[in-house]
Amino acid sequence: MAAPQSLTPSPVESRPRGPRHPAATGAESRRGLVTRARRMARTLAVAYPEAYCELTFRSPFQLLVATVLSAQCTDVRVNQVTPELFRRFPDAHAMAAASLVEIEEIIRPTGFFRAKAANIHALSTQLVEHWDGEVPSRLEDLVALPGVGRKTANVVLGNAFDTPGLTIDTHFGRLARRWKWTESEDPVQVEKEVGEIIPRPEWTVLSHRIIFHGRRVCHSRRPACGACFLAADCPSFGLGPTDPGTAADLVKGENRTELLRLAGIEEEAQ
Numbered sequence: 001m002a003a004p005q006s007l008t009p010s011p012v013e014s015r016p017r018g019p020r021h022p023a024a025t026g027a028e029s030r031r032g033l034v035t036r037a038r039r040m041a042r043t044l045a046v047a048y049p050e051a052y053c054e055l056t057f058r059s060p061f062q063l064l065v066a067t068v069l070s071a072q073c074t075d076v077r078v079n080q081v082t083p084e085l086f087r088r089f090p091d092a093h094a095m096a097a098a099s100l101v102e103i104e105e106i107i108r109p110t111g112f113f114r115a116k117a118a119n120i121h122a123l124s125t126q127l128v129e130h131w132d133g134e135v136p137s138r139l140e141d142l143v144a145l146p147g148v149g150r151k152t153a154n155v156v157l158g159n160a161f162d163t164p165g166l167t168i169d170t171h172f173g174r175l176a177r178r179w180k181w182t183e184s185e186d187p188v189q190v191e192k193e194v195g196e197i198i199p200r201p202e203w204t205v206l207s208h209r210i211i212f213h214g215r216r217v218c219h220s221r222r223p224a225c226g227a228c229f230l231a232a233d234c235p236s237f238g239l240g241p242t243d244p245g246t247a248a249d250l251v252k253g254e255n256r257t258e259l260l261r262l263a264g265i266e267e268e269a270q
């Protein structure tokens, strides 16, 4: 991997960062938090303008099933099994008529396949019996389906029905806590607190952008702090390597060069 050629000083570099950030010391006001969070959301929008749901689907039903499959599994792996699953069982009627064994065999690579197959079969049966095979578009109706929690319901609402929803998955929760947007480990509480500082129309796309950042830069074990374009606003700066060269090697993704450039790092052409 090419070494960083230069580090362009950011105009905000003189602000206290990491443990000295007001959000880390407890000195940040509510107004300060809201201003900072919205500024971070705008920066994320510059970095990930095209952030989208990385699951492949053609209908609300397929998105619902793909999201159930994505529990404890990567979207990439889910996308490897759903083409065959949806080729054979494209809608709730077909899935409800399938045998559990047939579903299990196809979705086995996604892990926890017995429980997931049972949920997919049961939710499809309920959709056929109560919703004429259609997926309901209200949160309270979605979470009443087998295996469907608030996270899954919000993914479906936001991406299949254009109803804003915050998707609190493992990445979102981790980053929101690192940014001191919340202290809570409870996804419902995280959703409530973030929903109070970010305008509703931005919820769905912001969820994608935070998840993108969690996958590409702010990793669970070694966040790329020294190559992170949010460093100036992050009270957890320093959790990962702060050396730009070391951190740059941790940044992933197809728009990696762009992400590094936003952080002030220009890499030499290969």
Ligand code: SF4
Binding pocket: 178, 217, 218, 219, 223, 224, 225, 226, 228, 229, 230, 231, 234, 235, 236, 237, 238, 239, 240
């Ligand atoms: S990578 Fe580091 S600086 Fe960037 S958001 Fe994560 S913890 Fe903060």
